[in-house]
Amino acid sequence: MGGNEVRFGEFVAVRRHGDRGVVAELVLDRPKAMNAVSTEMARSVSAACDALAADPGVRIVVLSSTHERAFCVGADLKERNSLSDAELVRQRPTTRGAYGGVLELPMPTIAAVHGFALGGGFELALACDVIVADETAVVGLPEVSVGVIPGGGGTQLLPRRVGAARAAELIFTARRVEAAEALSLGLVDEVAPAGGDRARALELAAAMAANSPVGLRAAKRALRLGHGMDLAAGLEIEDAAWRTVAFSGDRAEGVAAFNEKRKPEWPGE
Numbered sequence: 443m444g445g446n447e448v449r450f451g452e453f454v455a456v457r458r459h460g461d462r463g464v465v466a467e468l469v470l471d472r473p474k475a476m477n478a479v480s481t482e483m484a485r486s487v488s489a490a491c492d493a494l495a496a497d498p499g500v501r502i503v504v505l506s507s508t509h510e511r512a513f514c515v516g517a518d519l520k521e522r523n524s525l526s527d528a529e530l531v532r533q534r535p536t537t538r539g540a541y542g543g544v545l546e547l548p549m550p551t552i553a554a555v556h557g558f559a560l561g562g563g564f565e566l567a568l569a570c571d572v573i574v575a576d577e578t579a580v581v582g583l584p585e586v587s588v589g590v591i592p593g594g595g596g597t598q599l600l601p602r603r604v605g606a607a608r609a610a611e612l613i614f615t616a617r618r619v620e621a622a623e624a625l626s627l628g629l630v631d632e633v634a635p636a637g638g639d640r641a642r643a644l645e646l647a648a649a650m651a652a653n654s655p656v657g658l659r660a661a662k663r664a665l666r667l668g669h670g671m672d673l674a675a676g677l678e679i680e681d682a683a684w685r686t687v688a689f690s691g692d693r694a695e696g697v698a699a700f701n702e703k704r705k706p707e708w709p710g711e
C-alpha cells in the first residue's frame with residue numbers, strides 16, 4: 443500500500459489523512475482470503491484499535507478493505523476447520539479483542555463497505571457508528587447456514603439497527619442483501635456509486651473531523667450508552683457527557699471562534 447502507513451502484523455494497516463492526520467483509516471489487507479478474520483488478523487485488528495484508542499490526535503476512524511470484491515467475508519472458515527475445540531475456545535478472546543476493539547473505539551467510526559460483508563465481516567461494520575456502502579455491497583449474517591450463530595455482536599447490534607423482527611428474518615434466513623435493499627432496510631446508511639465507498643467515507647470523516655474532538659467523543663458516549671435506555675436514564679447519560687465538555691478547552695475555543703468569526707483551532711481537551 444505504501445504511503446504514510448503503520449502496519450499491524452501482515453494483514454492490517456493504519457493510514458492517516460487530513461492535516462495532522464486527524465482521520466485514521468484502519469485497512470483490512472488480507473486479499474488472498476477476502477479479509478477472512480483469522481486469529482492473526484483478529485490480533486492485528488485488536489492491536490490497531492488499542493493504538494487508535496490511545497491516540498488523542500485521532501478524531502475519526504474509517505474501516506476499509508483493500509480487496510476488490512469484499513470488505514470482509516467473516517471468520518476464517520479454513521482456519522476454523524483445523525482448530526480443535528480447545529483451540530477454538532482459546533482463540534475466542536483474541537477475536538473478541540478485535541470486535542470489541544472496533545466497537546469500543548472512543549471516537550466516531552465509519553465502515554466503508556464494498557463487495558461482500560458477510561458474517562463476522564458485516565459484524566465488524568455493525569460495530570461502527572456509520573456504514574457507507576457502494577453499489578456492489580452484499581451484506582448479511584449467514585452464520586446459521588454454517589452451523590454457528592453471529593458471534594461477533596451481530597445478534598445484539600443488528601436488532602439495534604433494523605429492529606428485532608427484521609434482524610430475526612435476516613439471521614434465520616442467512617440471506618445476503620444487496621446494496622439497494624440494504625439501504626432501504628437501514629443495514630447501511632449510504633450507498634455510493636460502485637467503487638466510491640472509501641472516498642465517500644473519507645469525505646464524511648473529514649466533515650466530522652472538522653468538529654471538536656472532545657465533543658465528538660462525548661456525543662458518541664452519550665449515543666452509545668443511552669441507546670435502549672428509558673428517556674430519564676438516557677438524559678442522565680447525556681447530562682454526564684455534557685459535563686465532560688462544559689468546562690473543556692474545546693468549548694472555550696468553539697465559543698470564542700464563533701464570536702470572532704473564525705475557524706476554531708481545537709485544543710482537543
Ligand SMILES: CCCCCCCCCCCCC[C@H](O)CC(=O)SCCNC(=O)CCNC(=O)[C@H](O)C(C)(C)COP(=O)(O)OP(=O)(O)OC[C@H]1O[C@@H](n2cnc3c(N)ncnc32)[C@H](O)[C@@H]1OP(=O)(O)O
Pocket residue numbers: 474475476478515516517518519520521534537538539541542545558560561562563565569584585588590591592593594595596
Ligand atoms: C462487537 C463486540 C462483540 C464481542 C464478541 C466478539 C467475539 C469474537 C468472535 C466472533 C467472530 C465472528 C464470528 C462470526 O459471527 C462467524 C462467521 O463469520 S462464520 C463465516 C461467515 N461467512 C460466510 O459464510 C461467507 C463464506 N464465503 C462465501 O459465501 C463465498 O466465499 C463468497 C464470500 C460469497 C464469495 O464467493 P465466490 O465469489 O464464489 O468466491 P469463493 O467462494 O471461491 O471464495 C474465494 C476464496 O475465498 C475463500 N473464502 C471465502 N470466504 C471465506 C471464509 N469465511 N473463510 C475462509 N476463506 C474464505 C474461499 O475459500 C476461496 O478460497 P480458495 O478456494 O480460492 O482458496
